[in-house]
Amino acid sequence: MHNISHSLRIGFLMLIWLLSSCSTTQIVTPKIVAPVKAKNVILLIGDGMGLTQISAGTYANSNRSNFERMPVVGIHKPYASNKLITDSAAGATAFACGQKTYNGAIAVDRDTMPIGTILEEAELRGLSSGLISTSSITHATPASFIAHNKYRKNMEEIADDFLDTEIDFFVGGGRKHFDSRENDDRDLLAELRSKGYVMSSYFEEELVDMSVDSSKNFGYFTSSEEPLRQMDGRTYLPDAVDKSLNFLPNHDTGGFFLMIEGSQIDWGGHANNIDWVISEWKEFDGVIGQVLDWAEQDGETLVVITADHETGGLAIQPDSKMDSISAAFTSDYHTGAMIPVFAYGPGSEAFGGIYENTAIYDKMREAYGWNKIGLPK
Numbered sequence: 001m002h003n004i005s006h007s008l009r010i011g012f013l014m015l016i017w018l019l020s021s022c023s024t025t026q027i028v029t030p031k032i033v034a035p036v037k038a039k040n041v042i043l044l045i046g047d048g049m050g051l052t053q054i055s056a057g058t059y060a061n062s063n064r065s066n067f068e069r070m071p072v073v074g075i076h077k078p079y080a081s082n083k084l085i086t087d088s089a090a091g092a093t094a095f096a097c098g099q100k101t102y103n104g105a106i107a108v109d110r111d112t113m114p115i116g117t118i119l120e121e122a123e124l125r126g127l128s129s130g131l132i133s134t135s136s137i138t139h140a141t142p143a144s145f146i147a148h149n150k151y152r153k154n155m156e157e158i159a160d161d162f163l164d165t166e167i168d169f170f171v172g173g174g175r176k177h178f179d180s181r182e183n184d185d186r187d188l189l190a191e192l193r194s195k196g197y198v199m200s201s202y203f204e205e206e207l208v209d210m211s212v213d214s215s216k217n218f219g220y221f222t223s224s225e226e227p228l229r230q231m232d233g234r235t236y237l238p239d240a241v242d243k244s245l246n247f248l249p250n251h252d253t254g255g256f257f258l259m260i261e262g263s264q265i266d267w268g269g270h271a272n273n274i275d276w277v278i279s280e281w282k283e284f285d286g287v288i289g290q291v292l293d294w295a296e297q298d299g300e301t302l303v304v305i306t307a308d309h310e311t312g313g314l315a316i317q318p319d320s321k322m323d324s325i326s327a328a329f330t331s332d333y334h335t336g337a338m339i340p341v342f343a344y345g346p347g348s349e350a351f352g353g354i355y356e357n358t359a360i361y362d363k364m365r366e367a368y369g370w371n372k373i374g375l376p377k
């Protein structure tokens with residue numbers, strides 16, 4: 001009896017409280033915020049850049065980096081379909097196509113069948129597209145966004161695929177795969193020009209001195225084979241990024257997809273050369289600053305920074321000091337550590353957490369607001 005009357009009293013008090021709260025306070029419905037879509041996506045890949053490379057670079061740079069401007073941080077699992085330790089081809093294909101594949105695969109699946117890339121889809125949807133690298137433009141990372149090949153070393157076949165997708169802007173090395181070929185006499189530079197491209201190279205003029213016409217497609221080769229190391233005088237990466245950020249928004253007004261690769265962080269790791277790693281990383285960090293300055297002004301751009309894998313099994317040794325890194329390497333190849341992902345801008349919230357490398361593709365597409373199924377591939 002006592003219990004029942006007590007319950008009734010509580011119930012009555014709650015009713016009074018509910019009535020009074022309804023009558024005296026405004027009912028606040030939770031704001032349903034429509035997800036803000038990204039008009040542009042800029043994907044920055046530091047090849048071979050694990051957390052230790054980022055740490056070493058930051059400490060060697062007086063404890064400062066532009067990575068610290070990225071509000072969202074996540075982690076991806078970089079393994080390939082056939083090996084725990086991925087290579088750059090399978091790693092970039094995961095970002096470009098959203099599928100795990102075998103090491104050596106350039107935007108083909110485990111059965112060597114071509115699979116559509118986010119850059120190709122951007123073109124089909126009427127966006128502009130761009131690729132910038134500090135390796136050959138036919139090297140595994142950039143190639144996986146535009147070419148389809150069962151094996152990464154088929155550089156001339158990869159170059160052929162630049163004729164199949166109307167990429168709007170590209171800068172990188174490897175001109176010989178286009179114009180002094182071993183397997184045939186084709187001149188892909190002439191073929192690209194006949195398709196309306198402005199094609200140039202360091203043989204003719206410095207990129208920094210060029211005024212790039214945003215109404216025409218643009219390709220520029222920085223070397224015949226592989227570009228120099230930054231510490232041996234290579235300077236074009238910031239210039240290429242600067243040109244691309246003037247070009248792409250004006251080429252098509254519907255948005256763009258741009259991939260920028262700091263290719264040689266990986267090569268420094270393979271060579272177990274910490275100076276090479278850090279100098280390439282510092283240049284890459286500078287480019288992140290450039291991109292973020294631009295994206296902050298733009299307000300409609302998702303910026304994603306990650307790596308395909310770590311290279312070298314780099315460790316920062318106990319005798320290291322700020323601005324003076326003592327390094328040790330455990331391998332001259334890639335290692336299997338999970339890899340950090342940094343995101344800024346519309347759609348960036350989705351990049352927190354731990355996920356497969358293939359999820360980066362899905363999250364970029366979701367940021368654009370593209371439907372799940374996508375275009376026919």
Ligand code: MG
Pocket residue numbers: 047088135139140141142261263266
């Ligand atoms: Mg690469």
Ligand code: ZN
Pocket residue numbers: 048088266267270311334
């Ligand atoms: Zn590598």
